[in-house]
Amino acid sequence: MTDVTSATGVPSAPDVPSTAPVPRGRALWESFAPLVVDAVLPMAAYYALSKGFGMGTVASLGWSSALPAARTVWGLVKDRRLNGLAALILVVNIVGLLLSTVSGDARLMLAKDSAVSSVIGLVVLASAFGRRPLMTTGLKPWVVKGDPVRLAAWDRLSAGDARFRRTERTFSLVWGTALLAECVARVVGAYTLPVDTMVWLGNVILGVAVIAAMLVGGGLAADPMEKTVDAEVRKGAEAA
Template sequence: MLQTTTTTEAATETATEATTEAAAQRRALLQSLKPLFVDAGIPMAAYYVLTRGCGMSTMAALAWSGVVPLARTVWGIAKERKLNALAAVMLVLNVAGVLLSTVAGDVRLMLAKDSAGTGVFGLVVFAAACAGRPLMSAGLKPFATKGSAAKEAAWERLSEQSARFRRLERRFSAIWGGALLIEAVARIVGAYTLSPDVMAWLGNVIFGVAFVAAMVVGGGAAADPMEKMVKEEAEAAA
């Protein structure tokens, strides 16, 4: 009877520890996703709310939705002495959007403008990857570490000590940047070579294909090996 009680208590304690650990990992994952939500999610949501929900003009909505990235960029430089890469990219996109919203023209020009955001983003990400600054790592890290403190520590060690890991980081960003840049070029070419009626739906298809291609190629060529390295590093450290 005593043995059964002890076994039950041990099982209960193990289950409680597992539940507590799972909850801690969920909290850590949400915390790691916070910069992605604040720097990218809020500006994008604000833009659509202001334009479609409040009827604000494109220029005004872009300007207001750029307040958060601007504040985050200035705060990072002033207080932390470093550039918040994701916030800076979103700020560049907002500025480019404001400038392009002043351009008036025919239907083809309006269709070509639709690809400006992804084109600027892709160019910045690709150029930064070539310069050794993989901007897409901020978005990949939470999914590779899954909120585990051990995996986050492993990521940081690999990012500092492993040349192969850093190459994979740059490769992942370069793939995404290149895919979005190609998508933008393809949509611009299509805007001036195909009929507007065709590009009205084909533009979304091109974007979808580029997005899926970046996920598949980036996953197989970089994200999956990185996640495996992180797991192995965390297990080795444990």
């Protein structure tokens, strides 16, 4: 990555590339477009196959789960590197699909989706206590907005500001907790409600969990971190 700081740590104007800040709407779409592929499209595929083409419940669930699995594989191929979390999600999907096919239990297939959420939630929670909280990958572009000066400010804060690091961890803690709560709710629903109901209700539960995590995580972490980055940018400009 091109060094955009001078020897004093202040952003150097001649070295700053002319990269336009990423619009917030575009950043939001790039962050949550996978949710459309993993939740909305499979739900539509299930109802099309089961109601439109008369396919069985288990078969419809199986084929509708193929799209998220294919997206995960494509991500591995496109990035040309093994993402541990993506690979784990793919394995859980395949194992759940095989178990459901052997047992013929549609409820087990629905519960499999909850297993994916629980795995992600646990990994996110664990990462909050590590060197690099997992949700930082999605939060950082949102805060820096594609601006090299803001990116340099983020890197300085992340490297040396304990309060900034704690807030960064809080964001992952909020998301990990929300995903685990979503997992519990979907497992209970998978074994107590009709399958046709849980196909759409499961996505509603997921959506509620995501919105709750966005609101709580925004208030506790994203907004304070954005203001801290703004202050760091102003500080650097004044020093320059």
